[in-house]
Amino acid sequence: MNGAQTSNVQTTGVLPGIGKGSFLTDGGIETSLIFHQGIDLPHFAAVTLLQTPEGRDALKTYYQPYLDIAAEAGTGFVLESPTWRASPDWADKLGISKRNMADLNRAAINLMSDLRMGFAGSGKTVISGNIGPRGDGYDPGALMSPDEATDYHRFQTEIFARTAANLVTGVTINNAPEAVGIIRAAQLASIPCALAFTVETDGRLPTGQPLGEAIDQVDGETGSYAAYFMISCAHPDHFRDQIEQGGAWVSRIGGLRANASRLSHAELDEAEELDDGDPEEFGLLHRELADLLPNLRVLGGCCGTDHRHVEQACRNRVAA
Numbered sequence: 001m002n003g004a005q006t007s008n009v010q011t012t013g014v015l016p017g018i019g020k021g022s023f024l025t026d027g028g029i030e031t032s033l034i035f036h037q038g039i040d041l042p043h044f045a046a047v048t049l050l051q052t053p054e055g056r057d058a059l060k061t062y063y064q065p066y067l068d069i070a071a072e073a074g075t076g077f078v079l080e081s082p083t084w085r086a087s088p089d090w091a092d093k094l095g096i097s098k099r100n101m102a103d104l105n106r107a108a109i110n111l112m113s114d115l116r117m118g119f120a121g122s123g124k125t126v127i128s129g130n131i132g133p134r135g136d137g138y139d140p141g142a143l144m145s146p147d148e149a150t151d152y153h154r155f156q157t158e159i160f161a162r163t164a165a166n167l168v169t170g171v172t173i174n175n176a177p178e179a180v181g182i183i184r185a186a187q188l189a190s191i192p193c194a195l196a197f198t199v200e201t202d203g204r205l206p207t208g209q210p211l212g213e214a215i216d217q218v219d220g221e222t223g224s225y226a227a228y229f230m231i232s233c234a235h236p237d238h239f240r241d242q243i244e245q246g247g248a249w250v251s252r253i254g255g256l257r258a259n260a261s262r263l264s265h266a267e268l269d270e271a272e273e274l275d276d277g278d279p280e281e282f283g284l285l286h287r288e289l290a291d292l293l294p295n296l297r298v299l300g301g302c303c304g305t306d307h308r309h310v311e312q313a314c315r316n317r318v319a320a
Helices: 029-035 046-051 053-073 088-094 098-117 146-161 176-188 211-222 236-244 248-252 265-270 279-292 307-319
Strands: 076-080 125-131 167-173 193-198 228-232 253-258 298-301
Touching: 029 046, 029 053, 046 053, 046 098, 053 076, 053 098, 053 307, 076 098, 076 298, 088 098, 088 146, 098 125, 098 146, 125 146, 146 167, 146 176, 167 176, 167 228, 176 193, 176 211, 193 211, 193 253, 211 228, 211 236, 211 248, 228 248, 236 253, 236 279, 248 253, 253 279, 279 307, 298 307
Parallel strands: 076 125, 125 167, 167 193, 193 228, 228 253, 253 298
Antiparallel strands: none
């Protein structure tokens, strides 16, 4: 694929098919299900819950408080599907056939559609097909080439493109070549795409690459096809300095899904108890970040966060 192909996707600040405005999304779905609802998730794969009526009910219970917060605040909502670990390699690890995993990806979007129909707020809703990294979210491991990543991630992007999903979002992506592959796969499937990088405590990707450099590289190799970028799975303190240094890339940040904890990825990997931080402080930090990010539109959370954190971030974003 020609990486210099011109983007046909709307610019940052405009969610595909929806327009401008403020949007919320959910928090740390896996940590919430495990630590708050007491549900066992093999390999952190929330998609497995779609296999039973009880599991689907648990997912609805998880999403509903976030939708209620958005309805009360008058914001829109991005319904991010529980498909972070629903790609072929993870299907193998979970003992699920590729065909059945494809069915689960479709079932996830159907569940998001049901939730959208029940949304009582005045804001608009967006359905996003969530795509996670091929490997560990914290460790880039053996890097794929962009072409290899494109081939791998076409499994989910092509499924989502034939559903009610408005876009796909690559979440906790820890290296630039895989980000390029996800975006190219979305481009081939003719579906809009957002891309959320994760960073370490120094604000750099786990590969050591500065965040801004990674965004510039990915835009350069994909014709700026991504509708916007996000930062995910890192505490605000971990990436604020990078944002304060500025650069044109800052205008490409359209969303945040931060961690509740200041612990590093290595420390979180070893933690046996949930560190949910301080929801009020979490909200105040987002007010400060909003002043630095002119195109910030989507607010949610990642590891350790729940509806309390998102509610505080929402309150402070509105106040800003």
